[in-house]
Amino acid sequence: GAGVSQSPSNKVTEKGKDVELRCDPISGHTALYWYRQSLGQGLEFLIYFQGNSAPDKSGLPSDRFSAERTGGSVSTLTIQRTQQEDSAVYLCASSPDRRQPQHFGDGTRLSIL
Template identity: 90%
Template structure:
């Protein structure tokens, strides 16, 4: 596609459930990033992929969060045993390489009730 796409656009889940968020980067982009935007914390980095490997997982807030990328393309961010503080907009971005311009998807709004 022409841009970064994310699904679902909205997700409401009950506390304690697992959720999966999906990101499709711009075709040909080798780098993929996950960020989170919440009222209290602003926009914060979660994890970065170069190809299928994740050299930098430093932003993942807890071991309940994990991510994978397959085929150098689609990525999935998984949150296990969701908590109310996980409520936020999860944004995915991609770039043609390290230090190149990043382009963002529309985000997934996660609400944990």
């Protein structure tokens, strides 16, 4: 079946612009996660959604970052007033529930000029 889908696959934007990254999880998966992978760094947890519960936003690095998940399915990660240090690969993962393994998409490569 279809895996986790992320769009766009690549995004280049100017410093100061806002960007939106989209994640379509595997159908039926109630848990959704966002991570950031910077060059030479491991994956850094950003935010976690589980069903209709309030999201765990503890990993968001600043208030310029926000995410929402509509209808328990598609999620959007928004970065406002982008900075060069935001350049990274943003990965989305989903799982049937929090006790199951996470399945990753191929990420969005974000470059801030």
